[in-house]
Amino acid sequence: MAVGDEDNISAVDDAMEEQEEQDDGYTSSTPTSTLTWISWFCSLPGHEYFCEVTEDFIEDDFNLTGLNSMVPFWKEAMEMVLDVEPDEDAAKIPDVSIVESSAEMLYGLVHQRYILGRAGQQAMLEKYEAGVFGTCPRVYCIGCNVVPCGRSDIPGIDTVKLFCPNCNDIYVPPSSRFQGVDGAFFGTTFPHLFFQNYRESAPAPFWKPPTRGAGSTSPPNPRMSPFSNPNPYGGQKRAAGYVYVPRIYGFKVSERAKCGPRMQWLRLRPESAEELEQVDWRGRWIEDDEFGSEDEDGDDPRMLEDFDDGEGDEDEESESEEEEV
Structure with missing residues (x-):
């Protein structure tokens, strides 16, 4: 038998052995092994x-x-x-x-x-910068990257959520495939400790409104305006400070209305460090006459529904009439 025939026979035998291994479910010398x-x-x-x-x-x-x-x-x-x-x-x-x-x-x-240690946070930083976790769904956050977090450190309570460092709020992941991931696998501490260690990855703590051009009626573009970080230790990315204002026919909706801006104060961002000195430890303006000494002893126990025009009073009157009868 010629030498070339022997090489062909051996090659055929090797191919048959590999096919048998694949049929049996085994894959030798492959990346999956x-x-x-x-x-x-x-x-x-x-x-x-x-x-x-x-x-x-x-x-x-x-x-x-x-x-x-x-x-x-x-x-x-x-x-x-x-x-x-x-x-x-x-x-x-x-x-x-x-x-x-x-x-x-x-x-x-x-x-x-x-992920609370140095090696774990470095690995999550690479995913954060690559945009693996996605971006914030809020329009005025302008595509800020988010990080995963949980609402509890005990497994079996809630699924994973996404934390936005710009608006400081959490959101449900956009894809349904993450609904089976437990939020305790990321915990409640990770996002805040992550941005404490990597301050350059978080938005700047202060927001300076961009200047509009002369005679311009269109809203300013935050990406086109020059930006200088007032606090080099608090972040280096642009802070998006825009807040959505509900309007009806161009008029602002009252804060006491049921459809008013309930969460507006959470979205506000100070323009400078001096504004922080103008509020007390509760976040209220010191020179505001609306909050007097009567409200300093404790929070107002009234619920938001108490601002309705007399709906609760009518219910109480009807109940009292029934009792008298």
Whole structure:
């Protein structure tokens, strides 16, 4: 037999062996064979917000303090996350999906602690600058990048939300694939600690209204106006301070109306540091005569519905008439 025929036969045998391995579900010497559980978990659809936690961080017992009482099948879940061969006792578990859910909870709770450290925040900073988390849906935030957060540090209470550093509010993720991600896997501390450490990534604390051109009636464009940061330690990005004003036929809607601007005061941003000295610890103007000494002892207990014109009084009168009869 010629040498060329032997090479062809060996090539055919190798191709047949690779096809048999693929049919059996095994793929040798492929990129998927070296894929870890952590990398696989972070690459799933809807898990784009997660960063890969290093195995050294997970193997440190100090970082896992108190988690063994929160995660069922702790040992089996740890072995699955670290890609360790399971023991013989693991075969006694009736359903493997139970261990998978425990491994997901374990990784999520470890992820909550990991992103509070330097390595975790650096990994989340790369995602933040790349726009992986998306932008704020509020129009006047002008596409400010957001970061994931949770409303509770305990799993099973609420799903993940998005925090905007410009308007300081949280929003529901735009895609439904994130509705299955627990908000406790990111926690309530991460977004605020993140912008404390990376102040240059947050909008500037003060907002200076852009100047309009002479004879211009159109609203100013914040992107075209020059910007100088008054506080170099408080942020370097442009602060969007515009607030939406409800109007009916060009007239502003009263704040006491049911459709009035209830949340307007949350969107306001001071123009300079001197304006902060003109308000008290409650955020009220010091020289404003509307708030006198009577209101300083405590907050006004009246609800917003009390501003309705006599609707509550009519109900009380009708109840009193029924009692008299």
